[in-house]
Amino acid sequence: MTDSIYIRPLGFVPGPQAEHGNAIRLAGGMVYASRFAVILRRDGAVAERWLAAPDTMAEVLGHLPDTVAADAESQWANLTLAHPALELGARTVQLDQPQVMGILNVTPDSFSDGGKHDDVETAREHAAAMVEAGASIIDIGGESTRPGARPVWEGDEIERVVPVIEVCAAMGAAVSVDTRKAAVMEAALDAGAALVNDVSGLTHDPRSAEVVAARGCPVVLMHSPGRGEDLHEGGDYDNVVFDVFDELRNRRDEALEAGIDASRILLDPGIGFGKSLAENLLLINALPLFHALGHPLLLGASRKRMIGALGKEEDADNRLGGSLALALKGMDAGVQLARVHDVPETVQARNVWRGLRDAALTDFSDLPG
Structure with a gap:
């Protein structure tokens, strides 16, 4: 039993x-x-x-x-645990309010923005615009993890991300690297990245936990059911909410055993990775539960297929409304980081949300008149 x-x-x-x-x-x-x-x-x-x-x-x-x-x-x-700020190079990211992480894919085949930021100058301009709009972190990835995407050799991935990381770090941005390969993590951290965002939860590459522990950098552990090249396969759940919670706890415990400090671990339930529409909706509605694991939470639901399914919109570039709805749902659940494509709009929505929250601390029933 x-x-x-x-x-x-x-x-x-x-x-x-x-x-x-x-x-x-x-x-x-x-x-x-x-x-x-x-x-x-x-x-x-x-x-x-x-x-x-x-x-x-x-x-x-x-x-x-x-x-x-x-x-x-x-x-x-x-x-009730208050999480310390993330120290990301010269930048400090407070976690007592929602923060926006801007997505910068330097890939030819990402599901939404593939091929748009292939050259370093275009990528730098987009990163600068996101920082100017209020992004706290720029998340740079060189391998698409959409369903059916072909794996990228680590040497090619390094060639894609390192020059972009260097220019973004040089302009003072807090940079994370979206990768599941230890060699890419090492090269990215050497180039100025300060956070590792691993969609495999440090399970894909046997050296990755060792690299993160040795560098002492923060790491995002995301849930994905696949343990091989395809992160989407194997999504068979008895109860998706409890099963993802348990698996994230297991991956967190493995990270701790590898020497990664608990204060440097963030968790992501992996919306869209090996989960049906119904399962994604269950997870999003249950997001507050995941605070019980004791780590900051990241929500990455921007422009994802579930928005197209609910909104009858095939084109990923036309999913802004749904992306904002999910980002705000995450904020209502206390999620600390929203990983998004549409930074200006999400920051504006976050600022209005924050204003409403601040004002709500004054009880109108106590006001005179």
């Missing part, structure tokens, strides 16, 4: 005063949660489910089986 426990935030309020202080600040950000489901899973099936508020959580946790008690206490502590 195998037991596992999950604490899912369910109820959200504009600020703690709405519940007379009986709410938590989720992951140290701008979202407040007041109601939670404590879910006991036994041998893959939900066995029990309790509802709790902050003032009743201790009582609920006190009745849990010994097999999950320690994990439940850790998850509850993680939900």
Whole structure:
């Protein structure tokens, strides 16, 4: 018999005063949660489910089986954990509010912007425009990971990304490298990248965890079901939310065992990677649960196929509205990083969202008149 426990935030309020202080600040950000489901899973099936508020959580946790008690206490502590800022070269990225990561693909075949930024000058201009628009990080990738994409030899990938990383770092941008290969990670970090974004969660290349640990850089561990060249294969889930949560925890634990510091790990549920439309929607609606793992979250849903499916739009370049809807959904869930193609529009939406959140801390019922 195998037991596992999950604490899912369910109820959200504009600020703690709405519940007379009986709410938590989720992951140290701008979202407040007041109601939670404590879910006991036994041998893959939900066995029990309790509802709790902050003032009743201790009582609920006190009745849990010994097999999950320690994990439940850790998850509850993680939900209120404020994460330190990311130190990315000369840039500091605060994680107490949502930040925007701009996508810069230097590939001929990426699903949305393939071939648009192949030369260094065009890529530099696009990166500069994203930074000017408010992107906190520029994520540079040299291999498409769309379904059916052919793998790229690491030497070719290095030739694509290194010159672009160098010019972006030279202009003062915080740069991450989107790669699953250790040699590309090394070359990118030498060129000025400060963060590794690995869509395989450090499982594709046996040296990658060693490289990240040795360099001491932050790393994004994304969930993808495929362990070979095709990251989309093998997406067979009993319950996609619990299964992705468990797998991200496993990949996090493997990273810790490899010597990567916990404060340098970020997690990404991998929207669109080996998941159906229904599974992607379940994951997005359950995003607050993933704060229980105790790490900042990244959401990469920009222009993805699910938007086309829901909005009946085949052209990836015409999915701005859906991309903004998903980015805002992530912000409502307390996600710290939104990885997007459309930086100016997302930053504007984020700024309005942030203004509303700030204003909500003043309870209108307490105002005179």
